[in-house]
Amino acid sequence: MRTRAAVLWEAPGRWEVGEVELDEPRENEVLVQLAASGLCHSDDHFAKGDISVATLPFVGGHEGAGVVEAVGPGVRTLKPGDRIVTSFVPGCGRCRWCASGQQNLCDNGALMLTGSQLDGTFRMHVDGRDVGQGGCVSTFSEWSVMPEASCVKIDDDVPFQVACLVGCGVPTGWGSSVRAAGIVPGDVIIIVGTGGVGMNAVQGARYVGATRVIAVDPVPFKRELAMKMGATDAFADIEPAAELARSITNGQGADAAVVTVGVVTGQHLAQAFAAIRKGGTVVATAAGNQNETGIPVNLLELTMYQKRIQGAIYGMGSPVREIPLMIDLYKRGDLKLDELVTRTYPLEEINQGYEDMHAGLNIRGVVTFN
Known part of the structure; x- marks a missing residue:
C-alpha cells in the first residue's frame, strides 16, 4: 500500500x-x-x-x-x-x-x-x-x-491528540522530576525550560509534593502556563531562580534542577549545577548536538559537595508502565x-x-x- x-x-x-x-x-x-x-x-x-x-x-x-x-x-x-x-x-x-x-x-x-x-x-x-x-x-x-x-x-475514551503525548513528552518530563531527580515532599526544584517536556516536569514535581517548583523560561506565556500547571514561581532566566532557591533554603540551593531546554549546552548544565545544594542532582533531559562535549563545572565542588549530574531518557521509566500510568492520572484529573x-x-x-x-x-x- x-x-x-x-x-x-x-x-x-x-x-x-x-x-x-x-x-x-x-x-x-x-x-x-x-x-x-x-x-x-x-x-x-x-x-x-x-x-x-x-x-x-x-x-x-x-x-x-x-x-x-x-x-x-x-x-x-x-x-x-x-x-x-x-x-x-x-x-x-x-x-x-x-x-x-x-x-x-x-x-x-x-x-x-x-x-x-x-x-x-x-x-x-x-x-x-x-x-x-x-x-x-x-x-x-x-x-x-x-x-x-x-x-x-489504551482505553477507547482517551482523545488521540492528547493520548499521543504520553508516548514521549509527558512521561519524559514527569519522570525527570519524579524518578531521575527523586523529588520528595518538601523539596525545592528548578525546572529550566517549560515546553512540551518541562511542563510535565512541573506537573510531576507538584504531584509528589515539592514545596517550591521554580519554572524558568524566557517566553512569558510559558511561564504563565507553568504557574497554572503547578509551578509556585517563574522567572525568565536561571539566576533569579537560583537566588530564590538559596534564599528559602538557608543558602543551600535547590534540591534538584531539571534541564529541559530545546537544545542543551554545557553552559545550561553548569548553571543548573551552581543552583543546587550539596548532594543535589542536575537532571539532563534535553538533547544537545552530538558533537558537543564538556560541562564547565568546578571539579572540586563536584567531589566535595557530592553533587550529581544525571542523564535521563524517557524519564527513567519503562513505556509499558508509564503510558498506562499517565493515562490513569489524566482520567483522574491529576495530570493535565x-x-x-x-x-x-x-x-x-x-x-x-x-x-x-x-x-x-x-x-x-x-x-x-x-
Whole structure:
C-alpha cells in the first residue's frame, strides 16, 4: 500500500510530505492507522543534523496514537480495532536492561537512529530505496507498520491528540522530576525550560509534593502556563531562580534542577549545577548536538559537595508502565494533558509546526490525520 508521510531526504533539511510504499506487517508486527502525532523536539534534532540518523531518506515521528488495522503472524496482545500509543523503544523483555525493569534503556533503543525494524530490514520504500523509520514507528505517516512491542494499548475514551503525548513528552518530563531527580515532599526544584517536556516536569514535581517548583523560561506565556500547571514561581532566566532557591533554603540551593531546554549546552548544565545544594542532582533531559562535549563545572565542588549530574531518557521509566500510568492520572484529573496542546496541524504543515515551536508559540504542536 501507499501512505502519505513526512520524509527527511537530507540533514540538515526540511520535512517533505509525499507518498511512500509500505509493506504488509511481518511476524510480530502490526499495521497502524495514525490519528495524531506530537511534534517532539527530538525529531527536529534529526532535521537540523544535531543528531544523525543512519538511513536517509527517513520518516520521522515517534510520539503517536492510532488504531491497529491489521496484525502479522505471531501477534498475541493486539487485534484490529485496538487503540494504541506508540513506544519509540520496543522493549525486548530479555536484555539486561529490560530484565532489570529499565525498558527505556533496552538495546532495541539503537533502532531509533538506524531506521530499521527489529529484524534489520525496512517496511517503507520510495523509488526503490529503503526508508528509515523513527524508533520503528514513524508517526509522521498516515499509516505505519511497527513491532507489536512498540504499541501500548489504551482505553477507547482517551482523545488521540492528547493520548499521543504520553508516548514521549509527558512521561519524559514527569519522570525527570519524579524518578531521575527523586523529588520528595518538601523539596525545592528548578525546572529550566517549560515546553512540551518541562511542563510535565512541573506537573510531576507538584504531584509528589515539592514545596517550591521554580519554572524558568524566557517566553512569558510559558511561564504563565507553568504557574497554572503547578509551578509556585517563574522567572525568565536561571539566576533569579537560583537566588530564590538559596534564599528559602538557608543558602543551600535547590534540591534538584531539571534541564529541559530545546537544545542543551554545557553552559545550561553548569548553571543548573551552581543552583543546587550539596548532594543535589542536575537532571539532563534535553538533547544537545552530538558533537558537543564538556560541562564547565568546578571539579572540586563536584567531589566535595557530592553533587550529581544525571542523564535521563524517557524519564527513567519503562513505556509499558508509564503510558498506562499517565493515562490513569489524566482520567483522574491529576495530570493535565489538554492544556499542553497549543495547536494542531495537518501533515502538510509540519514545517510550520516546527517553526512555531522555535518561535516559542507552542507548548506542544500536534499533527492530526483525517
